[in-house]
Amino acid sequence: MNIHSHRTGRLRETMSARGWDAVIVSSSDPHNSEYPAPRWKTIEWLSGFTGEAADLVITADEAGLWADSRYFIQAAAELEGSGITLFRKGLPGVPPYQEWLAGKAATVAFDGLCFTESQTEDLHEAFSKVGKQVEMVSVPDLAGDIWDGRPPIPVTPVITLSEENVGESRYSKLTDLRKYMLMQECDAVFLSALDDIAWLLNIRGSDIEYNPYVISYLLVTQSEAVWFVKKDSPADYEDTKDSYRELEMDGVTIASYDGAGDYISALSSDDGDFSVLVDQDDLNHEMFSMLGRILGPENVKTGHLPVKLRKAIKNRVEIEWMRTAFMEDGVAMENFLYWLEKTVGAGIHITEWDASQKLTSFRAAIPGYRGNSFANISAGGANAALPHYSVPESGSAGVGPARLYLVDSGGQYIFGTTDITRTVPLGECTYLEKEDYTLVLKGMIDLSMAVFPRGTAGCHLDVLARNALWSRRRNFGHGTGHGIGFYLGVHEGPQSIRQNFNPQPLLPGMITSNEPGIYRENMHGIRHENVLLCVEDTSNGFGDWLAFETLTVCHIDTSAVIPDLMTADEITWLNDYNRSVFERLSGRLFPEVSDWLRVKTQPIPVRH
């Protein structure tokens, strides 16, 4: 019996005492965050599984963890001895947990703080589809009582960003939101998505790894903006105090993180018909229900808020800073790639972990660096065939012997967020490796060259990044592009470039990644990723035309390219891109790095 089976045993005691037949545990936090703080890593604490996006279901005598294909191998290892069965999501014959559970439990508890209202409704529907009567009990902080030493809600310094940093004052952003509230005929908006709040208030923190957020809720009415944040906790950082003072001068009230309910009760007691608009895809079930109890369910209106779209459309100041961020990031990347090639070339043994650390050190040297935007993926050879490979600190593979090395990484800077993937040939590649390298590159270039009429969505363009692969019956199993925040999350909506029917058109000012790949188990993995800014092109009798500007400034290695597989346009694009990288960066590099880059960016011949 290991520590995890001991913990699930304690949870089962609670279940038995409270009459629950089963418990469902989610991977998220009360703010539907992509990366939750340690306090909400309940699945890890109960089961030992450290991956993302899983579901853990525990009954009196059974327990199952539903993990997706990224984690099949890792989960099997981590669950060993826990008494928890691994269910491999998506494999034939593996039932969804709702179906698995439906016959076993009449009363099911879940932590309504860590399920959004939409997810809760979906859960209800899934149970009713399976045709079983299941009573669902929402229990906030479900495992809190038995979790000894549970991490507290994180508190980190809060900084503010000025109009020079972000191009628009919080006053302007709040005014715009208030106009929307007038149109929607609601008295208030209640926000819970941490990136939306950070964007709206022009504040940043570091409560969550990789994400510069402050854990909080925000209530906006026509006359007030009330920020529910951990003010009572030992947040006596100087930065935070200054930030609070600045926010209060701008009319933002600082209130206690858990005080939203009381505050809204007081507001609505003055106005019996007080209505609030929330996004049911963001807000957790507990807060949603609480609003319904206080205001009456008819006064809780649901819908998407305009904040996400406004946040995704970067203004001129943000765009200029993002160009700077990608330039700075490019300097770090070129320094790293130079170091990598020289070190491996000199026969010095370095591991994937060493390389990852070295890359971070180059980024950390950039003024304004605030951390990485996600965990570096540093993977050689077959390890790169795992799209979400996580480098172990000790025992990681050597980089040198692999013919292809993949590095996917990004920085958080006070002036922007970056994301880049390069796949680097470190030795003579096989023909298949070169072919894969070239086909993936063609896809990245074809999407970069796209010109499209206003109204086009990402799913219309996705095939451009895949067609070179598809024509040779190859493909990749992830999306092509995700939105990227401005010193915010490296993943943000509402736009995307993938096969899913996401109706959001790509609009000028949106920043989206472009990252086709190919993954061959036990062989190699290749991904090329640049980041694209959507820009206005021209207007004519056929419509308003949009195009992409590539923000990423880092050369693409041509040694593994098979020119015969590329069109003249594609080769011209590649040569122009590499030349522009050299021209923009050479003055920022040490002479030996600059000389090396001049050679690496030599054009390859265009066919005529």
Add this chain to the structure above:
Amino acid sequence: MNIHSHRTGRLRETMSARGWDAVIVSSSDPHNSEYPAPRWKTIEWLSGFTGEAADLVITADEAGLWADSRYFIQAAAELEGSGITLFRKGLPGVPPYQEWLAGKAATVAFDGLCFTESQTEDLHEAFSKVGKQVEMVSVPDLAGDIWDGRPPIPVTPVITLSEENVGESRYSKLTDLRKYMLMQECDAVFLSALDDIAWLLNIRGSDIEYNPYVISYLLVTQSEAVWFVKKDSPADYEDTKDSYRELEMDGVTIASYDGAGDYISALSSDDGDFSVLVDQDDLNHEMFSMLGRILGPENVKTGHLPVKLRKAIKNRVEIEWMRTAFMEDGVAMENFLYWLEKTVGAGIHITEWDASQKLTSFRAAIPGYRGNSFANISAGGANAALPHYSVPESGSAGVGPARLYLVDSGGQYIFGTTDITRTVPLGECTYLEKEDYTLVLKGMIDLSMAVFPRGTAGCHLDVLARNALWSRRRNFGHGTGHGIGFYLGVHEGPQSIRQNFNPQPLLPGMITSNEPGIYRENMHGIRHENVLLCVEDTSNGFGDWLAFETLTVCHIDTSAVIPDLMTADEITWLNDYNRSVFERLSGRLFPEVSDWLRVKTQPIPVRH
């Protein structure tokens, strides 16, 4: 005061007598047909407008016709003197008719036979969105009383198709539908879409121009199939009698067209819980309401029926016949294109109408020809810039002087339905014409060459037909591809290839057109259209792959192609295609036509 203002005047008398403030007239029939029979061309009778897909709204002192951009010029001319205002749909400042009407009318009558249930619900929602209380009154055959000499419901001979014709017996199709009914737990299915009924019963008629349908409803239960058709009318054709006899031997009951209500009443009186499944996107509001009154609304289940998808996935027999149909059609097309080039070349004056008639005569010579699948589009020069140009019988333009001539046409054969567009250079083209010709052709070829994983939908592939145009900031304003029936409608669903988010994946056996184009007002119009069969390609570790087989067998003129704009792959495709057309057709052509085709299909040089 013209005849139409006289007719609207008579309608206004009815309106006044019955207390209606306004009347909405639709362009459809009780079966939601694309082309209604003359009986239901109420808009034409009231207003003089002969185009498709319009809405006519009449109040006590105003009247408006909402037409789309295809008809702006034509509608303005046809409405002259009618007292009806033309509203140009889609132009800035033109309100939807619901909005225009909302303030003017409290009681609105519409012909519930000619609105589907979904359209009726949309109408309700549109009025409520505008924030006005509008009472909607459904009045079957709304204008019937005042329409002197209104055409009757058409009655034409009914033929049956054998298993050798269509590859599956009606017994097998009905059995499959009955299995679906068991799964859906409904006692009956009630069908109203004429192509679905024709497919399910393996019958054809010619009640509607271009569409080989029989106007009818069909009720299917586990033990019965009852076909409600105009049996009481003078349908004493020998064919029809034989067909009825065959159907009855197969267990299909022939009942009166307007007898569905009584029949279902009788059925349900034996079973108080009798439930019926209908498609609310097909069934008209009157029939839908009637079923609700008879069975109770809770027993009228709504959803898509599996018939449309089964119909779209052609079986091996249908595919083999469709290949034959396109071969036969190709012979007619090549004879026509030869005649056209020789006649124009000899300096003989021919009009667009003459050319259209000649083409029809070539098709009519094919054994099994049953008519055209839509009205030929035969357009020279600037006329071709109108995507739905309708050739006038008298006074049509001469073909000769135009540099580019566009012909879009198709045949109905007892063994299949065809659709093809060719744009033919009849003189030395300008550079812009050649460039447009080449870019459109590239799009058609790029889509033809697509290979894609199972699960891909048309909207994912649509950009392949547009990208060559988009990259030069050109586009076309219609979809790229529509499904095509087997001796059924030339337009059918559920699949499509266009920008709309239609989630239906393309599946092996589906037949879809591939018809990019470009239209320059007062200059020229170009469209190239082949028809594609979706086929299985191969399976590998990356997935199950699908591809297209081109069914169309008619050469593509290379004289206007600019080879420098094409990739080597595209030129190879074009040369291979033209060579295969010659090889397949030459034995079927007169020697002089075959010799001419040999020259027309000479390969153009591939760049290396």
